[in-house]
Amino acid sequence: MQGQNSFVWKGPTFFMVGVLVTVLLSILRMRFHWWPLHPLGCAMSTTWGVVVFWFPMLVAWALKSLTVRYGGMRLFVKARPFFLGLIFGELMMAVAWTLVACIWKVQAPLIPFD
Numbered sequence: 001m002q003g004q005n006s007f008v009w010k011g012p013t014f015f016m017v018g019v020l021v022t023v024l025l026s027i028l029r030m031r032f033h034w035w036p037l038h039p040l041g042c043a044m045s046t047t048w049g050v051v052v053f054w055f056p057m058l059v060a061w062a063l064k065s066l067t068v069r070y071g072g073m074r075l076f077v078k079a080r081p082f083f084l085g086l087i088f089g090e091l092m093m094a095v096a097w098t099l100v101a102c103i104w105k106v107q108a109p110l111i112p113f114d
Contacts, residue, residue: 018043021039021042022039022042022043023027025037025038025042026039027038060083063083064076097109
């Protein structure tokens with residue numbers, strides 16, 4: 001049991017480890033153009049959104065990489081409205097089903113956006 005005046009070392013230690021990892025990743029990213037790890041990616045990697053949506057993000061990254069590699073920026077710019085339409089279409093369906101649920105006074109379907 002800890003007394004009132006005892007120092008809790010875990011919080012400051014883990015905070016400093018996080019700061020050092022973030023600084024190291026930032027330096028490596030600035031120094032080497034090929035460095036694949038972004039400091040924000042490290043911080044976001046354990047959040048709920050990434051845990052739930054890792055596969056759609058992987059598919060989106062793969063499609064973007066293939067589009068840019070084989071079609072160039074011209075194809076990327078032409079394909080952007082299609083992919084934004086997929087995103088907005090999903091959002092609009094979530095809104096529509098939520099409105100239907102409100103009108104019929106039933107529980108809205110679980111939509112993992114928040």
